[in-house]
Amino acid sequence: MITHNCRVCGAVFESTRRDAMYCTPRCRKKAWAGAALIEPLPTLPGPVEREVRSILTSLHLDGADDVARAALRVAGAIDDPHTPASALAGLTKVLPETLAYLRETHGEEDL
Numbered sequence: 001m002i003t004h005n006c007r008v009c010g011a012v013f014e015s016t017r018r019d020a021m022y023c024t025p026r027c028r029k030k031a032w033a034g035a036a037l038i039e040p041l042p043t044l045p046g047p048v049e050r051e052v053r054s055i056l057t058s059l060h061l062d063g064a065d066d067v068a069r070a071a072l073r074v075a076g077a078i079d080d081p082h083t084p085a086s087a088l089a090g091l092t093k094v095l096p097e098t099l100a101y102l103r104e105t106h107g108e109e110d111l
């Protein structure tokens, strides 16, 4: 399930659809009838991005490292409900490879 905010009433709801916008058929109808839509909330880091951030922190890396920054962008794209499903397969493949590279190049120094 994916958590969304209803674009009409702002209620938090869950849907299996990545592109769900309304909590109920009632709100969908309101939107069709011309109700003012609420802008989506600025997105907090999703679960994948949070995980990558904690890995980067443990490697003493931050956004200053080009590869670390790329890993965060990929994580953000995986979390983003607007990322097309067709793109996710490639992204979820590239992320562990990127993290493995970072561990190899930065992970051993502190051991």
Ligand SMILES: [Zn+2]
Residues within 6 Å of the ligand: 006, 007, 008, 009, 010, 011, 022, 023, 024, 027
């Ligand atoms: Zn609603």
